[in-house]
Amino acid sequence: MIPAFEKNQVDDIVNAFNKYGAVVVKGMGVNPQLRKEITEVLNQIEPSVDEGGFFAGHTKRVASIVRRFPSCHQHVAHPATMTILDKILKPNCSDYQFHASGILAIQPGAREQTLHREEDTFFSMQKRDMKNRPTLIVATMLAITDFTKENGATLIVPGSHKWPAVDGKSSSFSPQARKATPEEVVSAEMKAGDMLIWHGLTLHAGGANTTKDVDREGLIMTYSLGWLRTEENFHLSSGTFEQVKTYPKIIRELCGYKMHGGGLGFYDDMRDVMGAKSPGIFGTLIGSNQTTNSKL
Ligand SMILES: O=C(O)CCC(=O)C(=O)O
Numbered sequence: 001m002i003p004a005f006e007k008n009q010v011d012d013i014v015n016a017f018n019k020y021g022a023v024v025v026k027g028m029g030v031n032p033q034l035r036k037e038i039t040e041v042l043n044q045i046e047p048s049v050d051e052g053g054f055f056a057g058h059t060k061r062v063a064s065i066v067r068r069f070p071s072c073h074q075h076v077a078h079p080a081t082m083t084i085l086d087k088i089l090k091p092n093c094s095d096y097q098f099h100a101s102g103i104l105a106i107q108p109g110a111r112e113q114t115l116h117r118e119e120d121t122f123f124s125m126q127k128r129d130m131k132n133r134p135t136l137i138v139a140t141m142l143a144i145t146d147f148t149k150e151n152g153a154t155l156i157v158p159g160s161h162k163w164p165a166v167d168g169k170s171s172s173f174s175p176q177a178r179k180a181t182p183e184e185v186v187s188a189e190m191k192a193g194d195m196l197i198w199h200g201l202t203l204h205a206g207g208a209n210t211t212k213d214v215d216r217e218g219l220i221m222t223y224s225l226g227w228l229r230t231e232e233n234f235h236l237s238s239g240t241f242e243q244v245k246t247y248p249k250i251i252r253e254l255c256g257y258k259m260h261g262g263g264l265g266f267y268d269d270m271r272d273v274m275g276a277k278s279p280g281i282f283g284t285l286i287g288s289n290q291t292t293n294s295k296l
């Protein structure tokens, strides 16, 4: 069982996240317009074919959700999610950022995905010494439909975010890495509108869908420390700059249209891409009169 709390029980959520590496937040809700748009898009695409690798077949994956589903914006920047991330990620960055996104629809016949860690992409940080490293990624999965063990609810290995590294470099896929036994794996069962949150080092995977006719639809939204390279390239996937300018400020900022800490990601004349002049540390080092080449 994965502990579950109401969205206002922030301390309980954060404590359970730290202890088990996964927690369910009940009653986050699903924008009805989003539900409609997801169905329309899913009806137009074919499920993947199983090639025997990391991704299971019989699955529809739709990325670039910020551009494709503007009605998901309220979920990407949900105040309850932001409050939780403030507590988990903010201590180690000026601002956290959106890291990757997707609609994941697991259909009947899909096998289990390979167990993995979202932080596997930062393979040079694979030491599991949690005392000396910050949490890099927090992943969330909003249940668009009910998630059951039978229809492919996300599989979680509680506590695996604290498993020690076998060697300094091993990823979840290394032969030396500790593997989860079947008893250690639990299904994150949820009602539609509940949201699973898990640690970037927690072993997890999409479950197998053993039903005859029940799809499992989820919206995955992951977040990371603002000074890391994001898994999804939001400067390309969020839409044209003209489109991005119409998005709410918080969405633009989560998608990297803002400098981090006043120094990372400047665009022109040390402004951020939305035009805000924010010299930050550079301003104090070189002086703000260095940023006046607007005629070039
Ligand atoms: O579909 C799921 O439940 C999990 C998917 C996942 O972990 C991933 O694609 O990284």
Ligand SMILES: [Fe+2]
Pocket (backbone or CB within 6 Å): 116, 117, 118, 204, 205
């Ligand atoms: Fe994953």
